[in-house]
Amino acid sequence: MIVLKAAQDKVLGALQAVAGIVERRHTLPILANVLIRKTGSQLEFTTSDLEIQVRTSAEFDGDAGNFSTTVGARKLIDILRSMPADQVVSLSAAASKLTLQGGKSRFTLQSLPADDFPLVQETADFGPSFSVPQKTLKALINQVHFAMAVHDIRYYLNGILFVAEGKSLTLVATDGHRLALAQATLEEDMPKQEVILPRKTVLELMRLLKDEKDGADAPIEMRFAGNQAKFSFSGMEFVTKLVEGKFPDYNRVIPKNHKHHVILGRTTLLSSLQRAAILTSEKFKAVRLSFEPGVLRIASSNAEQEEAKEEIEIDYDAELIEIGFNVTYLMDALSNNSHDMVRIELHDSNSSALFTVPEMPGFKYVVMPMRI
Numbered sequence: 001m002i003v004l005k006a007a008q009d010k011v012l013g014a015l016q017a018v019a020g021i022v023e024r025r026h027t028l029p030i031l032a033n034v035l036i037r038k039t040g041s042q043l044e045f046t047t048s049d050l051e052i053q054v055r056t057s058a059e060f061d062g063d064a065g066n067f068s069t070t071v072g073a074r075k076l077i078d079i080l081r082s083m084p085a086d087q088v089v090s091l092s093a094a095a096s097k098l099t100l101q102g103g104k105s106r107f108t109l110q111s112l113p114a115d116d117f118p119l120v121q122e123t124a125d126f127g128p129s130f131s132v133p134q135k136t137l138k139a140l141i142n143q144v145h146f147a148m149a150v151h152d153i154r155y156y157l158n159g160i161l162f163v164a165e166g167k168s169l170t171l172v173a174t175d176g177h178r179l180a181l182a183q184a185t186l187e188e189d190m191p192k193q194e195v196i197l198p199r200k201t202v203l204e205l206m207r208l209l210k211d212e213k214d215g216a217d218a219p220i221e222m223r224f225a226g227n228q229a230k231f232s233f234s235g236m237e238f239v240t241k242l243v244e245g246k247f248p249d250y251n252r253v254i255p256k257n258h259k260h261h262v263i264l265g266r267t268t269l270l271s272s273l274q275r276a277a278i279l280t281s282e283k284f285k286a287v288r289l290s291f292e293p294g295v296l297r298i299a300s301s302n303a304e305q306e307e308a309k310e311e312i313e314i315d316y317d318a319e320l321i322e323i324g325f326n327v328t329y330l331m332d333a334l335s336n337n338s339h340d341m342v343r344i345e346l347h348d349s350n351s352s353a354l355f356t357v358p359e360m361p362g363f364k365y366v367v368m369p370m371r372i
Contacts, residue, residue: 003038003067004060005090008102011060012080015073017236018047018054020204022073028118033070035117036091040064046119047073052201053120054208055237062090068114071098079107120239126223126230127193130164134220134233136184138209140171141202143182143363146332148199149175156245158199164224165192172250178329179253183362193224196243201229210234254364255354258345260318262291263358266342269296270334272310276300277327279308286372287327291346293317300327323349324372330355333365 004011018034026032026049035046041062046055079100083089089102093111100107141160149157152175161172167186172179197205210218220233231238276287281302290297294317298310323346333355334342345354355365 001065001067001093002063003036003069003091003093003098004043004062005088006060007085008080008083008087008089009085010058011089011091012077014043014045014056014058015077015080017056017208018045019073019077020207021049021052021054021200022047023049024074030070030112030116030118032072032074033112033117034073034076035070035114035119036068037114038062038065038067040066046117048118048120049200050118050120051198052204052238052240054204056235058235067093069093069098069111070114070117071109071111075109076100120228120241122230122239123225123228126225126228128190129221129223130169130186130188130190131219131221132169132184132186133217134210135217137220138206138211140169140182140184141206141209142336143360144171144173144180145202145206146336147173147175147178147180147365148202150199152176154245156196156243156247159196159243160202161194161196161247161250162222162224162229163192163194164190164222166190172247174248174250174253177326177368178333179250179364179366180333181250181254181362181364194247195224195229196245196247197229197240198243201238201240205231205238208233208236208238253352254366255345255347255352258347258351258354260291260316260321260347261343261345262296262314262316263341263343264296264312264314266334266337266340266357268312269342270331272298272312273327273331273334276308276310277331279306280327284370285326285328286324286370287330288322288324288372291316291318291321291323321346321349323353324370325353325367326370329367333367337363 037044044057083102087102092099098109163170170183172181223230276298280300287300296312296314301307339357339359343356352368
């Protein structure tokens with residue numbers, strides 16, 4: 001049976017969309033496979049890692065009839081990648097094998113039964129759905145993802161908090177040393193829903209969501225339940241388990257009424273920090289920022305007693321504040337932003353600093369100081 005017949009780029013695109021979550025090595029060998037389900041000319045490709053399930057569908061030529069099987073996702077993609085983009089390829093099934101043909105090339109692959117593929121059981125109690133343009137969600141994730149913890153024993157920090165309430169969608173990430181928050185407006189009022197998306201889910205969404213160039217205004221529909229979230233966009237369906245646990249009260253972390261503030265160019269500050277970072281020690285990554293009337297001085301040093309010093313002219317006429325930061329935390333926030341200006345609010349040398357962007361009122365970034 002000819003399961004599909006189409007141009008290489010169309011088949012490869014559909015497979016690459018679902019293959020991001022597939023691990024090459026897995027305790028369950030079938031999880032390295034993609035589930036292919038044919039209904040007439042409609043083909044569904046599904047992958048799963050038991051926590052996340054991604055599905056996409058497309059129309060392909062091929063024999064009439066229904067069929068389903070599973071085959072190694074990475075192998076299939078690697079073979080397709082090696083073929084010309086405009087080449088017509090076909091996938092045919094016989095016994096327990098699939099044969100991929102294109103031009104004078106022929107590859108026979110072992111398959112495993114579709115019935116053995118462990119699909120994620122979708123919950124029945126999803127809350128009301130809501131949607132935003134894909135570019136909006138991608139921008140929100142870009143503004144906060146770098147503040148997620150990595151392998152923290154406080155497992156609820158290894159992801160992003162999504163809060164839909166009223167006409168607001170808020171994303172928050174923190175690793176205990178810094179906190180990033182970004183907000184967007186929803187079209188309709190929503191009852192409060194709060195979920196924590198795992199780190200792997202967040203990174204996969206970033207990969208799949210369309211950005212400014214390509215269909216960015218197309219919506220992504222979201223639905224949340226007690227233990228699952230579901231996203232539908234661009235012919236794809238994305239179901240993920242959630243991180244259980246209580247996320248910290250982010251409103252208490254964000255400082256209010258800091259008495260001093262400075263507004264300066266984002267790229268100027270980022271360039272100075274990148275240069276100063278070259279001479280920080282690998283372990284501490286510390287820089288000292290001195291806010292003085294008319295000037296911001298940035299200094300770093302390392303164990304070899306090497307030093308870097310930078311100066312930026314600023315509009316500031318208050319008391320001297322010397323404060324230390326992990327330079328990576330500052331560069332992360334500045335490099336994941338594209339606006340011209342950044343506002344820094346300070347209280348004293350021992351209090352956290354608040355970074356905001358005048359052109360983007362929904363963004364807040366809190367950084368704890370470092371002792372130097």
